[in-house]
Amino acid sequence: MDDDSPQGRWERRTQASLALGSVLFLAAYAVLVLAHGLPSVWRDGCVAVMLAAWGMFAVDYGVRWRLSGEGFRFVRGHWLDTVVLALPLLRPLRVVKLYEAVLRRHGGPRLALYARVIVYAGLSVLLLGFAGALAIYQLEHAAPGATIRTFGDSVWWTCSTLATVGYGDVTPVTFWGRTIAVGLMGCGLALLGAVTGSFSSWLLQVLAREGDERPPGS
Amino acid sequence: MDDDSPQGRWERRTQASLALGSVLFLAAYAVLVLAHGLPSVWRDGCVAVMLAAWGMFAVDYGVRWRLSGEGFRFVRGHWLDTVVLALPLLRPLRVVKLYEAVLRRHGGPRLALYARVIVYAGLSVLLLGFAGALAIYQLEHAAPGATIRTFGDSVWWTCSTLATVGYGDVTPVTFWGRTIAVGLMGCGLALLGAVTGSFSSWLLQVLAREGDERPPGS
């Protein structure tokens, strides 16, 4: 980050705009999906914002690829950016990078390993879940025989799915809804497994330390 | 605990009353929720008990903050107390502290690490689950289209949720019911993960030791 290479300078300069872009992308998508009675001009505005954010990421990706001079190896080394480029729903995952940058800038105490995992994976799950709930709502709420009719249902379904509880009181019924649901299960469960595992390890560590700190004469 | 600082003395003196207060709080809430035909005066009594317990915790929190002389750092360092102060439903978690104190007073053999995790996390899950079942029952049993109609349904729902089984034969349908349900999933699953993981590790350890103890000639 502190290096003076062209890539380093490019990343420092574009950082804030890209983070803003990812937040705007998600916000525009949320408005587009959730605001039903929106006048046509607003809807077009939202689409424009989304396209602009998308274009921004594409340009950033292209410039960084060019600067790296790595060819195909760049695609493999930056798979998260590649995924984000291809699937706009996952774009908010870039926010994780911003969060890390903010933490660094403040020069706060370095996070412990478990805290890092919980922050990274937890934030990813949160963003992924929100984007997933939006997408499921958009695809399902007007389908014939749908049980997910409101955005509240969609969020409830997402939470019960990510916790692997799966009540089944509301479930996606369309092909694309189910496809996104399977993707959400795949990504979400792996990430949540990391969060739960880290939390358990952290709890074990805290309790082990507390046991050691107890004075022997007590 | 054995130190003679003002904080140490304060904690030793208030310990028993706070534990009693947390049990009373939960009991009063349970009576308030479960006893339908209760005369008005009793209901007011329950509310008074809950408010008194709440006030007790607030005073205790304030005094300890004052004595610590730490300012904002106290809030971060005692996050459990802060959470308990804000959300009365979680108050019973303080009982875990009492249990620990009782264990210490009896000077019994120090618990092994896995036993500590199982006791702490298991008891938290139990109390959290009971409070959650009460809250869900209160919010759901009179809602239109509700499937959770009795307290038994609510306990059954809580158990199947905490085990991540999630049958879906009874599910919360109101906004606040679902909000509490999501909170219960989040806390409960992380804690239960700790319990299950500790149990597995303990089983592995026991079986490994048993294997070593077996005489070579057998």
Added chain:
Amino acid sequence: MDDDSPQGRWERRTQASLALGSVLFLAAYAVLVLAHGLPSVWRDGCVAVMLAAWGMFAVDYGVRWRLSGEGFRFVRGHWLDTVVLALPLLRPLRVVKLYEAVLRRHGGPRLALYARVIVYAGLSVLLLGFAGALAIYQLEHAAPGATIRTFGDSVWWTCSTLATVGYGDVTPVTFWGRTIAVGLMGCGLALLGAVTGSFSSWLLQVLAREGDERPPGS
């Protein structure tokens, strides 16, 4: 086991009869629950077998307590036997001990740690699941509004519960059915967690070893 103390000799002598007793207990319970048109005399025979097996365990427990000369500490040290004594449904768990004894007698190669965990916990889950399915069937199949109507439904429900999948197409509806279901979740999930965890560790170990064995020049 090879010691010549009274306890050791008692255990060696009663071992086979107790194992037979536990199998008979489960078999008699299965016949009692599953065979509907059984003549009254057979049913009484089944009950007699169950009572006899129960009595055998009670006598064994009493004699071992006496021989140990430990008083209350015996109850804590042999908690599995105590649980088995109180809850006849869990009696088959004693079979695990027999299995271990058979393995030892054959002097076969000592099982690896993960294999031991998988055998112990897996067998416990199997027996617990079978006993649980029987109990759920007995309690539910005639209840008003029941969805578990055949023993096949009960086994299917048990499997989907132990795997934490929980479809909810069939679920217990009676108070005691749900109580046993919660017990099954508690015990079964902890044990299954141990099995799954051991399997993962074993897979990791096998693949790590395989990776090392690969000749460097390949």
Added chain:
Amino acid sequence: MDDDSPQGRWERRTQASLALGSVLFLAAYAVLVLAHGLPSVWRDGCVAVMLAAWGMFAVDYGVRWRLSGEGFRFVRGHWLDTVVLALPLLRPLRVVKLYEAVLRRHGGPRLALYARVIVYAGLSVLLLGFAGALAIYQLEHAAPGATIRTFGDSVWWTCSTLATVGYGDVTPVTFWGRTIAVGLMGCGLALLGAVTGSFSSWLLQVLAREGDERPPGS
């Protein structure tokens, strides 16, 4: 693999044909199950392909048993091949071996341990899930009272089962469908547990390394 023993040479020679055979077996089964209006001659062709593939594996198994000169120990040492021989649905698991062979032939960089587990277990889950979805569809779609009516339903059911979410909106109702479902839960969950556990470990490792690489002055 590089040894010049008869077994080594046999394996090198038959490798490609066996892999092709396993793919053909799965493809023929998929066509047989999914293509309803297929003329009789095509169906017979599919069955012939399946039988031929089966025969190929049987011959391969027999020859390798003969060459090993190990008798019964061969069955225990090659349990995967034995399982595959008995249960044609699991045959595609052999593809995992091919994948490994292709990786080796290309002499690419050796996969890290976690990547190996994820590739092996993940591919197994994928193939097992596809075969399971086919079998469930074949057994269920014409059963009275069935909820799994299309192949899409079957795939959706398989995904929600393997993730232990288990919505229960579609579930198998026939005896054999439920039997296969239980097998799928057993195998799938253990393998998925390995994938999730490895992913968590890998994430922890990546984040731990990233934390170390950060320059101290940043």
